[in-house]
Amino acid sequence: MKTFPIGGVHPSDNKQWSKGSAIEVMELPDVVSIPLAQHIGAPATAVVAKGDKVVTGQLIAEAAGFMSANIHAPISGTVTAVDMQPNGQGLRQMMITIKREGDEWAESIDRSTELVTECNLSSKEIIERIKAAGIVGMGGATFPTHVKLSIPEGKKAELLIINGVECEPYLTSDYRTMLERGQMLIVGTRILMRAIGVERAVIGVEANKPDAVKHLRSIVGDDKSIGVMMLKTQYPQGGEKQLIAAVMNREVPAPPALPIDVGAVVCNASTAVAVYEAVQKNKPLIERVVTVTGKSVKEPKNLLTRFGTPVSALVEKCGGLPEGDVRVLNGGPMMGRALCNVAMPVMKGCSGITIISGKEALRGEESACIKCAKCVEACPMGLEPYLLSKQARKRAWDAMESNDITSCIECGCCQFTCPANIPLLDYVRLGKQTVMGIIRARNAKK
Amino acid sequence: MNTLIFTIITLFVIGVVSALILYFVAQKFKVEEDPRIDDVEKMLPGANCGGCGFPGCRGLATALVENEDISSLYCSVGGDPCMGAIAAYLGKAAPKKEPMVATIRCGGTCDKRPRTNTYLGATSCAIASSLYVGETACAYGCLGYGDCVEACAFDAIRINPETGLAEVDADKCTACGACVKACPKGIIELRKRWPKNRAIYVSCVSKDKGAVTMKACKAGCIGCSKCLKVCEFGAITVENGLAYIDHTKCRLCRKCVGECPTGAIKMIGLAPLVKKEEPKAEAAKVENKEA
Numbered sequence: 046m047k048t049f050p051i052g053g054v055h056p057s058d059n060k061q062w063s064k065g066s067a068i069e070v071m072e073l074p075d076v077v078s079i080p081l082a083q084h085i086g087a088p089a090t091a092v093v094a095k096g097d098k099v100v101t102g103q104l105i106a107e108a109a110g111f112m113s114a115n116i117h118a119p120i121s122g123t124v125t126a127v128d129m130q131p132n133g134q135g136l137r138q139m140m141i142t143i144k145r146e147g148d149e150w151a152e153s154i155d156r157s158t159e160l161v162t163e164c165n166l167s168s169k170e171i172i173e174r175i176k177a178a179g180i181v182g183m184g185g186a187t188f189p190t191h192v193k194l195s196i197p198e199g200k201k202a203e204l205l206i207i208n209g210v211e212c213e214p215y216l217t218s219d220y221r222t223m224l225e226r227g228q229m230l231i232v233g234t235r236i237l238m239r240a241i242g243v244e245r246a247v248i249g250v251e252a253n254k255p256d257a258v259k260h261l262r263s264i265v266g267d268d269k270s271i272g273v274m275m276l277k278t279q280y281p282q283g284g285e286k287q288l289i290a291a292v293m294n295r296e297v298p299a300p301p302a303l304p305i306d307v308g309a310v311v312c313n314a315s316t317a318v319a320v321y322e323a324v325q326k327n328k329p330l331i332e333r334v335v336t337v338t339g340k341s342v343k344e345p346k347n348l349l350t351r352f353g354t355p356v357s358a359l360v361e362k363c364g365g366l367p368e369g370d371v372r373v374l375n376g377g378p379m380m381g382r383a384l385c386n387v388a389m390p391v392m393k394g395c396s397g398i399t400i401i402s403g404k405e406a407l408r409g410e411e412s413a414c415i416k417c418a419k420c421v422e423a424c425p426m427g428l429e430p431y432l433l434s435k436q437a438r439k440r441a442w443d444a445m446e447s448n449d450i451t452s453c454i455e456c457g458c459c460q461f462t463c464p465a466n467i468p469l470l471d472y473v474r475l476g477k478q479t480v481m482g483i484i485r486a487r488n489a490k491k
Numbered sequence: 492m493n494t495l496i497f498t499i500i501t502l503f504v505i506g507v508v509s510a511l512i513l514y515f516v517a518q519k520f521k522v523e524e525d526p527r528i529d530d531v532e533k534m535l536p537g538a539n540c541g542g543c544g545f546p547g548c549r550g551l552a553t554a555l556v557e558n559e560d561i562s563s564l565y566c567s568v569g570g571d572p573c574m575g576a577i578a579a580y581l582g583k584a585a586p587k588k589e590p591m592v593a594t595i596r597c598g599g600t601c602d603k604r605p606r607t608n609t610y611l612g613a614t615s616c617a618i619a620s621s622l623y624v625g626e627t628a629c630a631y632g633c634l635g636y637g638d639c640v641e642a643c644a645f646d647a648i649r650i651n652p653e654t655g656l657a658e659v660d661a662d663k664c665t666a667c668g669a670c671v672k673a674c675p676k677g678i679i680e681l682r683k684r685w686p687k688n689r690a691i692y693v694s695c696v697s698k699d700k701g702a703v704t705m706k707a708c709k710a711g712c713i714g715c716s717k718c719l720k721v722c723e724f725g726a727i728t729v730e731n732g733l734a735y736i737d738h739t740k741c742r743l744c745r746k747c748v749g750e751c752p753t754g755a756i757k758m759i760g761l762a763p764l765v766k767k768e769e770p771k772a773e774a775a776k777v778e779n780k781e782a
Contacts, residue, residue, distance in 0.1 A: 134623035135624025383611075468618075471615070
C-alpha cells in the first residue's frame with residue numbers, strides 16, 4: 046500500500062464514535078453570524094447593510110481581490126448587524142448577523158435532488174461558477190478553490206487528486222460524504238478534471254475506510270480515468286504534500302512552491318461535492334457536513350449544517366457538553382484549535398467539533414528534552430522540531446529560517462510523539478509565524 | 492650533548508624569526524582604535540542590556556566617541572549622571588533625558604477579571620496571544636506568562652501570583668525598554684519617573700467598547716471621559732473608548748483619580764485627594780436652580 050516516504054505517526058483513529066451515524070440535517074438556526082474572513086486571503090467585503098432582507102443563497106459579501114472568496118446568506122431573513130463579534134478564539138472579527146424569517150431561497154438555485162451528470166461548460170465557465178459560489182478548500186485550510194484551479198501560465202496540471210484521506214482522528218465528515226454523496230463526488234471530480242484539463246484523477250482514501258473505497262469504486266465502474274487508491278493509514282496522509290508524495294511519488298519543493306509545480310492539483314472530497322452543487326445546481330457554498338464527536342459525547346453525529354450556526358447548538362443537538370474539564374476543538378485532536386467561545390459560528394473550514402473530557406483534556410507535565418529524536422523521526426517534512434523549538438525559545442529567527450521552518454505544515458506529529466510532553470508545535474508555530482512575517486516584510490521592501 | 496645544543500639553537504632562531512615577522516605584520520596591519528572607547532566603555536554600567544539600541548555597551552561607547560553630536564545617544568541604565576560624566580570626559584554636550592520607568596498598564600487582577608477558560612499551551616505570552624484571546628474575556632489584558640520577566644536583565648519585573656499580573660520594581664527598573672518590546676499585548680509603557688516613584692496612569696489598554704470591557708473586567712477603562720473633563724492640564728485624551736494620560740503633561744494633581752468609576756486610573760505613592768464638600772453642594776444647588 047502506498048504512503049509518504051518519511052515521518053508520520055499512528056494515533057488511534059477514534060472514528061468509531063461517529064462513523065456509523067448517517068448525515069443528519071441540522072435544524073435551521075434562528076440567528077447566524079457569518080465572519081467575513083473564513084478563508085485564506087483577503088476578508089470579503091460586505092455588500093449588505095443592517096436592515097436588508099436576504100434570501101438563502103444570496104451574495105452577502107464579495108471577494109476582495111483574486112485571493113478571496115464570496116460569502117452567501119445561509120438562511121433567509123433580515124440582516125441585524127454588520128459588526129465585530131468574538132470568534133472561536135475570543136478575538137473580535139467582522140461578522141454579518143442575520144435573523145431568520147422562514148426559509149426562502151434564491152430563485153436561481155436548483156433545489157431538486159436529481160443527479161445531473163451532464164456538464165458541457167468550458168474550463169473558464171466552470172472556474173467562474175466555482176468562484177461565484179465562494180468555494181474554498183473544505184479540508185480545513187480554506188484555500189480558495191478558484192485560485193487553485195486557475196493554472197498559472199507555463200505550468201501544466203497532470204493529475205487531479207481528490208483528498209478523501211481524512212487522516213485526522215475522530216472526524217468522519219468526509220467519510221460520510223463519500224458514502225452518502227459519492228455520486229455527486231464523482232460528478233464533481235469529472236467537473237474539476239474538465240476545469241483543469243487533465244485526463245486522470247485519483248481519489249485517495251486511507252485504508253481504515255474500506256467501505257468508502259468499495260462504494261466509490263462501484264460508482265466509478267469501468268471509467269479508467271478515475272482511480273480510487275487505498276493508502277496506508279498513517280497520519281498525516283491527508284496533508285497535501287504527503288498525499289502527492291504517496292500518489293505520484295513526487296516531492297513538492299519548499300515554499301513558495303505549490304503542488305502545481307509538480308503537476309498536481311489536490312481538492313478535498315467535500316470540496317468536490319460542493320463543486321458539483323455549484324456548477325450543476327447553481328448552489329453556492331452555504332452548508333457543510335460537520336462531525337460532532339468524542340468519547341463522552343452522548344450521541345455523536347454528522348450534521349449537515351448551515352454556516353453561521355453556533356457550535357453550541359450542534360453540541361446541544363448531540364447531547365450537550367459533558368461534565369468536568371472539557372476541551373472543545375474546532376477540528377480534530379491533531380490539528381484542531383481549542384475553542385474558548387462555543388458560540389463560534391460554523392465556518393467553511395469547520396469539518397468537525399471534537400469534544401475531549403476528563404484527564405485526556407489536559408496536557409501532561411513537561412519535562413526536559415533528552416534528545417531522543419522521536420520528533421525528528423516523526424516529522425513528515427524532515428525537519429528537526431526539537432531544534433526549531435529551542436531556537437524559537439531563544440528568538441533565533443534567522444537560524445529558524447535557515448532550518449526551513451517555512452516548510453512546517455503544523456501537523457503536530459512532533460508534539461504527539463514527544464515523551465517529555467514538550468509543547469514543540471506551540472514554539473515551532475510561533476517561529477513559523479514570526480519568520481513568515483520577517484520574509485513578508487523583506488519582500489515588501491524589495 | 493650536540494643534539495641538545497642544536498635543538499636549542501634551532502628553536503631560538505625560529506623564535507626570533509617569528510617574532511620579527513609578527514612585529515612587522517603588526518606594524519603593517521595596525522588597527523587604529525581610539526583609546527577613549529575603552530575608557531568610555533568602563534564608564535558605562537556594563538549591563539549589555541541593549542536598551543540603547545546597540546548590541547552591547549561597547550557599541551554605544553564607540554558611537555559616543557565617534558559621533559560629534561551625541562544628543563540622540565543615551566544609556567537609560569546609567570542615566571544623567573553617567574552620561575554627564577562621559578560627555579565631560581569627551582568634551583561634548585551631555586544628552587539629557589527625564590528618568591523613566593516601565594509601567595504595566597493592566598489592572599485586571601484575578602478577582603476583577605474572571606477566568607473563562609484554562610490555557611494549556613506553552614508558557615509564553617507570545618504563543619498564547621497568537622493562539623487566542625487568553626484565559627479571560629479581555630483581548631487586551633496582561634496574560635501573566637512572563638515574557639517580560641524573561642526579557643528583563645535587571646530582575647525588575649515579576650508576576651504576582653495573587654493578581655496574576657506583571658509588577659515592576661521601580662527601584663530596580665532602568666527603563667531599558669526590553670519588556671516593552673517583549674510584551675505582545677503592548678501593555679508596558681515607559682513613563683516619566685516622578686520622585687519617590689509616584690505615578691498616576693490609566694491601568695488599561697482595552698480598545699473595546701465600554702459595555703464589552705465592563706463585561707470582561709471590572710477594572711477596565713470604559714471610555715466614559717469623566718477624567719477628561721476634570722483635567723486642567725490637557726494631559727488626558729480619550730480615543731477608541733480608552734483614556735490615556737500623557738505623562739509629559741500630567742502634574743499629578745489627582746483630580747482624575749476620584750472621577751474614574753471603575754478605578755482604572757491608578758495612583759501610586761500619593762494620598763487620595765480629599766474632596767471639599769462645600770463646592771460640591773453649591774454646584775448641586777446651581778444645577779437645581781437651572782433645572
